[in-house]
Amino acid sequence: MMTKDTQAAIQFSHVTFKSGEQEILHDITGWFPRNRITTLVGPSGAGKTTLFRLCNGLISPTSGDIYIDDRKIESYDPVQLRRKVGIALQSATMVSGTVRYNLALPMELQGKELSDERAKELITVVGLDESFLERKAKDLSGGQRQKLSIARTLVNQPEILLLDEITSSLDRVSQQEIEELIVRINEKYGTTIMWITHNLRQALSIGDYTWVMMDGELVETGESSLLKNPQNPRVQTFVKGETE
Amino acid sequence: MNFVLLALSLIFVIIPLVLSKTLNLGLEKDSVIATIRSIIQLLAVGYILQFVFDAENYFYIFLMIALMIGAAVQNARKKGVSIKGITWKLVVTFVFIEVLTQGILLGLNITPATAQYIIPISGMVIGNSMVLSILFLNRFTSELDSREDETELILSLGGTPKQAIHRPLIASIQASTIPTIESQKTIGLVQLPGMMSGQIIAGADPLQAVMFQLLIIFLLLTTAVVTSVILGFLSYPTLFNERMQLVLPGKK
Ligand SMILES: Nc1ncnc2c1ncn2[C@@H]1O[C@H](COP(=O)(O)OP(=O)(O)OP(=O)(O)O)[C@@H](O)[C@H]1O
Ligand SMILES: [Mg+2]
Numbered sequence: 259m260m261t262k263d264t265q266a267a268i269q270f271s272h273v274t275f276k277s278g279e280q281e282i283l284h285d286i287t288g289w290f291p292r293n294r295i296t297t298l299v300g301p302s303g304a305g306k307t308t309l310f311r312l313c314n315g316l317i318s319p320t321s322g323d324i325y326i327d328d329r330k331i332e333s334y335d336p337v338q339l340r341r342k343v344g345i346a347l348q349s350a351t352m353v354s355g356t357v358r359y360n361l362a363l364p365m366e367l368q369g370k371e372l373s374d375e376r377a378k379e380l381i382t383v384v385g386l387d388e389s390f391l392e393r394k395a396k397d398l399s400g401g402q403r404q405k406l407s408i409a410r411t412l413v414n415q416p417e418i419l420l421l422d423e424i425t426s427s428l429d430r431v432s433q434q435e436i437e438e439l440i441v442r443i444n445e446k447y448g449t450t451i452m453w454i455t456h457n458l459r460q461a462l463s464i465g466d467y468t469w470v471m472m473d474g475e476l477v478e479t480g481e482s483s484l485l486k487n488p489q490n491p492r493v494q495t496f497v498k499g500e501t502e
Numbered sequence: 503m504n505f506v507l508l509a510l511s512l513i514f515v516i517i518p519l520v521l522s523k524t525l526n527l528g529l530e531k532d533s534v535i536a537t538i539r540s541i542i543q544l545l546a547v548g549y550i551l552q553f554v555f556d557a558e559n560y561f562y563i564f565l566m567i568a569l570m571i572g573a574a575v576q577n578a579r580k581k582g583v584s585i586k587g588i589t590w591k592l593v594v595t596f597v598f599i600e601v602l603t604q605g606i607l608l609g610l611n612i613t614p615a616t617a618q619y620i621i622p623i624s625g626m627v628i629g630n631s632m633v634l635s636i637l638f639l640n641r642f643t644s645e646l647d648s649r650e651d652e653t654e655l656i657l658s659l660g661g662t663p664k665q666a667i668h669r670p671l672i673a674s675i676q677a678s679t680i681p682t683i684e685s686q687k688t689i690g691l692v693q694l695p696g697m698m699s700g701q702i703i704a705g706a707d708p709l710q711a712v713m714f715q716l717l718i719i720f721l722l723l724t725t726a727v728v729t730s731v732i733l734g735f736l737s738y739p740t741l742f743n744e745r746m747q748l749v750l751p752g753k754k
Contacts, residue, residue: 314658318745336746341660351651367661414660
C-alpha cells in the first residue's frame with residue numbers, strides 16, 4: 259500500500275471524533291490511495307459511517323487533520339468538497355417526489371437541469387428500467403432505493419466516491435451488477451472509491467486495498483488479501499465470524 | 503351590566519361545579535382557579551384600560567404594547583428554547599408584526615390613532631402572533647427531527663443550508679398557518695366571532711361590527727403568515743454552523 263506510485267486521495271492524521279463525551283473515532287491515522295478501490299470492513303458500530311461523514315464534510319473531527327488531495331479539508335468550500343467527495347448514504351434516503359426528481363436533485367441544487375438522456379442513462383446503468391423515472395421514489399423497495407441512491411451520487415461526477423453499504427439490500431445478481439458498475443467507473447474515470455461492506459467476498463474481489471475498523475480504531479490496513487490471513491487476533495475473529 | 507348582575511352570572515360557574523361534584527369529574531379545582539383568575543385578570547385589564555384611555559398619553563399606550571409583547575415572548579419561548587437566541591427572535595417577530603399592522607392601519611387612516619383602537623387591535627395581533635409562533639415552533643422542531651435524513655442528504659449532495667432546510671421550513675409555515683386560513687373560511691356560518699358578538703351586544707350597528715370583524719380577519723391573516731415566515735427565516739441559520747453542518751438543537 260505504501261508504494262511510491264500511489265498517492266493519497268484522502269489522508270487521516272490522528273483523527274478523533276467525539277459526540278458529547280462518547281469517543282466514536284479514536285486516533286485514526288491512515289490513507290486512501292487515489293484512483294483505487296478501498297473497502298472498509300468492520301463490525302457494526304465500528305465507526306465506518308462516521309468516517310465517511312467526516313470525508314464528505316457533514317461533520318468535522320474533534321481533533322486531528324484530514325487531507326483531501328493533500329489539502330486540508332477545512333480549506334475547501336463545503337459545497338465544493340461535497341461535490342468532489344460524493345457519498346451514497348447508508349440509509350439511501352429519498353425526498354418525496356418522483357425517481358426522476360430525486361435523480362435530478364444534485365443538478366437542481368445547482369440551479370441546473372438533468373437532461374432526459376442523462377436521466378435514462380443513469381437509471382439504466384444502475385440496473386433500473388427507464389419506466390421507473392416517473393414512479394414515486396418513496397414507493398421503491400430497499401434495493402431499488404439503493405440503486406437510485408448510487409445513480410444520484412454519480413450525477414455530481416465526484417472524483418472520490420464513498421459508498422456506504424450500497425448493496426446490503428440487493429440480491430446476488432443485483433449485487434454483482436453494482437460491483438461491476440463500480441469497477442467500471444473506477445477504470446473509466448479513475449474515480450477513487452471507498453466502499454463500506456459487510457461482505458468479505460466483496461471486499462476481496464472488488465477492493466484493491468482494505469481498512470479494518472473496530473471500536474473506533476483502524477486496526478489493520480493493506481492490500482485486500484490481508485483479509486485471507488489477518489495478523490491481528492481481533493481481525494482473525496471478525497473474519498472468521500463473517501465468513502462462517 | 504353591573505356588578506350585581508355579574509355576580510348573578512356566577513350561576514354559570516356553579517352549574518359545572520355541581521355536575522363535577524356529583525359525577526366525580528374532578529373539574530372543581532381547575533374551574534374555580536380559572537374563574538378566579540379570569541375575574542382578577544380581566545378586571546385588572548379593565549381598570550388599566552380605563553386609566554390609559556382617560557390619560558390620553560402615548561407613553562402609556564407604548565408601555566401597554568411593550569408589556570403585551572413581553573408576555574407573549576415569555577409564553578412562546580418555552581416552546582422554542584432549543585433554538586439559539588429564540589427570545590430576541592420572538593421579540594423581533596412581534597415588534598415587526600405590530601409595527602407593520604399599526605403602521606398600515608394608522609398610516610392609511612383606517613383606524614383612528616387612539617388608545618381605544620390601538621390597544622385592542624394590538625392585543626389581538628400580538629396574541630395571535632404568539633399562538634402562531636408556538637404552533638410554528640412546535641411544528642418546525644418536529645419537522646427537523648423527522649426530516650433530519652433528508653436535510654443531511656441535501657447537504658451531502660452539495661446543497662446549501664437554505665436548500666437543505668427548504669422543505670421542513672415550508673411544511674412548518676404551511677402547517678402553522680392553515681388553521682387560521684381554514685377557520686376564516688367558515689367564519690360567521692356556525693359561530694359569530696367573539697369580538698363581533700360583543701360589539702353587537704354592546705349596541706353597535708351589526709354592519710359596523712361586521713366591518714370591524716373583517717378588518718380583524720384580514721389583520722390576522724397577515725399576522726399568521728408574516729409571523730411564521732419571519733420566525734422561520736430568523737431561526738433556520740442557527741441550525742447550521744459555518745462549515746454548513748447540521749447542528750440540531752438538543753444534540754451535541
Ligand atoms: N451523531 C451521533 N451521535 C451519537 N452517537 C453516534 C452518532 N453517530 C454515530 N454514533 C455512534 O457511533 C458509533 C459508530 O457509528 P457508525 O454509524 O459510524 O458505525 P458503523 O461502523 O457505520 O456501523 P454499521 O455497520 O452498523 O453501519 C455507534 O456506536 C453509534 O451509535
Ligand atoms: Mg454504518
